[in-house]
Amino acid sequence: MAKFDQYTGVLFDLHGVIADSSQYHLQAWHQLADELGITWTQSLAERVLGMSRQDSLTTILQAGHQLNRYTAAEQVKLGDRKNQMYLELISQMSPADVLPGIIDFLDELKAQHYGIVLASASVNAPLEIKKMQLTDYFPLIVDPATLTRNKPDPEIYVRAASLLNLSPTNCLGIEDSKTGLTAVNGAGALSVGVGATAEIATADVKFADTAELTLAGIQKQIEQQH
Missing domain, CATH: 3.40.50.1000 (HAD superfamily/HAD-like)
Structure with a gap:
């Protein structure tokens, strides 16, 4: 007891x-999804919350039926791209x-x-x-x-x-x-x-x-x- x-x-x-700061993460993922032509939804936002970068990316690519379009190395680059956008957003944190x-x-x-x-x-x-x-x-x-x-x-x-x-x-x-x-x-x-x-x-x-x-x-x- x-x-x-x-x-x-x-x-x-x-x-x-x-x-x-999850709002900044979601904003960055949203931006990346837009760039990849993947529709961003509330359901997607809820699913990626709390996930690691790689798991979030996999989830988003699966949602857009694009998982097989990118090699492992290209996926790392996409993750890095999202992180760059995120760092720009959180540079304003206080x-x-x-x-x-x-x-x-x-x-x-x-x-x-x-x-x-x-x-x-x-x-x-x-x-x-x-x-x-x-x-x-x-x-x-x-x-x-x-x-x-x-x-x-x-x-x-x-x-x-x-x-x-x-x-x-x-x-x-x-x-x-x-x-x-x-x-x-x-x-x-x-x-x-x-x-x-x-x-x-x-x-x-x-x-x-x-x-x-x-x-x-x-x-x-x-x-x-x-």
């Missing part, structure tokens, strides 16, 4: 949890992009000596953290290039916990997507979902938005369940 005081580490997804309540929550975690790790599938995560002036909170960031599998596989959260020398069972994992929550739950961490009800249905603890995130709020929900 989970007890609140067993948790000493907090593992953060980036997009949709700390910043709404502390104003941090979602409501997140700074207060990070301050609370630091004050209570919780371990904090960023577990994002994005290779640009360190740059985004820097642009938002959050580097002091995130000295520990999982490098997605060192992983063999992407979310929904739990590997990224297992790795994040190991950076704190903790078992995932002593960590909270904060996510806003089904894909991410599957990864947190698979790792054995306590999942904290933030966002739309349908998207976070599998979370152990649920909040409608980031402004509600507090240790007291998490503790209350854990204790209510037992």
Whole structure:
């Protein structure tokens, strides 16, 4: 049975949890789809959220029946092209992009000596953290290039916990997507979902938005369940 005081580490997804930079990702993928003559849809947008660059590209090319049109090397180039567009978009990022309540929550975690790790599938995560002036909170960031599998596989959260020398069972994992929550739950961490009800249905603890995130709020929900 989970007890609140067993948790000493907090593992953060980036997009949709700390910043709404997913809008920039979707904008860049949308631009690439337009260039390739592939119709961009809401359904496509929902599917690529939280996926790695390669998985997102595969999904978009499949949607446009173009997967066989490009060699592996050409697909890497397309991924790089999307990343260039994305970097141009996020070059404008600033502390104003941090979602409501997140700074207060990070301050609370630091004050209570919780371990904090960023577990994002994005290779640009360190740059985004820097642009938002959050580097002091995130000295520990999982490098997605060192992983063999992407979310929904739990590997990224297992790795994040190991950076704190903790078992995932002593960590909270904060996510806003089904894909991410599957990864947190698979790792054995306590999942904290933030966002739309349908998207976070599998979370152990649920909040409608980031402004509600507090240790007291998490503790209350854990204790209510037992």
